[in-house]
Amino acid sequence: MGSVTLDIDSYLHFILKQDATKPVPTVDPPLTYVEYAKVHLGKIVQIIALIPAPTQPRPILTSFIDNTCSDIDLPYDAESITTIISTPYRQAKYLAAQSRFLAEDIREGEHRNYGPEDFVPYVLAKDSVSRGGASGTVTKVEFVKDGSAVFARKELHLGIREESDGEWGGYQMELRNLAGLNHPHLVKLRCSYTQNHKAYIIMSPYAPLSLLDFLKKPDGCPFYNTATIVQRKEMLLGWMSCLASGMVYLHDSFMKHMDVKPDNILLHVTSSSYPSPLLTGFGISKKFTLSQGSHSLAQSGTEFWQAPEHMRKRKAGRAADVFALGGIFMLLLAVSHGNSTQSIINALQPNVEYHIPGFAANLERVVLPYIAQVSSSAASKAAWDLVREMLSPDVEVRPTARDVWKTMKGILEEGGFDNHCATLPPTPQSSLETLKGDNGDGDIGDTASILARLRLEREKNSSSLW
Secondary structure: OOOOOOOHHHHHHHHHHHHOOOEOOOOOOOOEHHHHHHHHOHHHHHHHHOOOOOOOHHHHHHHHHHOOOOHHHOOOOOOHHHHOOOOHHHHHHHHHHHHHHHHOOOOOOOEEEOOOOOOOOEEEOOOOOOEEOOOOEEEEEEEOOEEEEEEEEEEEEOOHHHHHHOOOOHHHHHHHHHOOOOOOOEOEEEEEEEEOOEEEEEEEOOOOEEHHHHHHOHHHOHHHHOOOHHHHHHHHHHHHHHHHHHHHHHHHOOEEOOOOOHHHEEEEOOOOOOOEEEEOOOOOOEEOOOOOOOOEOOOOOOHHHOOHHHHOOOOEOHHHHHHHHHHHHHHHHHHHOOOOHHHHHHHOOOOOOOOOOOOHHHHHHHHHHHHHHHHOOOOOHHHHHHHHHHOOOOOOOOOOHHHHHHHHHHHHHHOOOOOOOOOOOOOOOOOHHHHOOOOOOOOOOOHHHHHHHHHHHHHHOOOOOO
């Protein structure tokens, strides 16, 4: 492993000198120092060879031999190395060389198939907390070359058939979907690997808090609890703009997410600004071409967040993502309005009379009456009007992700709030809207005009479900 080319036998005789043929006292059957190093310390010897002069390699190597260490024990951290090497100076030199050697084994964007005892340069962080989900377990890992660089590692168990066929099921699909995505509000693929019948995806950034966690208990989040009413409103409306921007990027990249829900939105908390929302969970996302369109009969992920077209067993496209995002926006506005999201979620759950959970099945019973009640007096009436359009049962009049982003941009500007998603980043490909000359950078019109157009389109296509 590693890219170091080394004649280990000559190197060992050179640095061990008279100790080369000396027997290791604690090993049975007997082995000389050179023999033990060649059998058990192949990688460690290569690490020691990376230590620059004037540090003497001999006392470091003999320490590993005298303690009957093995490559299996790699990597050593700042605590465990003290039991092998006595002086702090040599400990530091060894650890630096170890990081250089091990970090060479996988590059950014690369996929590797590691053997059972191979070292992977992404190690579990001491403060990592596992988060389980439907598609895998996520932990916090550190890149050994730079302990300050932390990432999220998603672990998936592979079935015997998946391994033997070499297909990897949803794992390969998620890798294909993540590849090439580059937006500040979408998680980014770092690299991937398989080892011991498990598959791993390394992504950035690491964000242990989900939007679902926040919605369950907003006041339990310090960044929200300590904010003023104005700051809270700016933050929540900003999240809506950011998520809309990410959705425009995704749809312009000819991909529909198909599993938009609070569990799949992470909040990256930093010390310098409001937490940043990131869309994740691309395991069942689907790519499409401009000629075939985005509509398909494939079912989306979670029933609670599915669009009405799914309930009717009809083809669903990118508009289904907008519907689910509308449900999330409704909950965020409810928080801004001082309401409990849990009461809304409970009302959308099945009961004796209504057996189907979610927004689509309960539009007229729960969703529309709630929006009508709160939007009549809410300061963010334009945002509530937008949510109403996003939750339209008629897919033909539901706004596009670009419509949503434009409206949120106008709402933030008219409210005097900062909006760091005021422009759209370039996409890998141009969508049909972009080909028409609408790249989001020109005059977008005022919020009232956009909402008026959406309402007019809905009224022209009036539905008994609305």
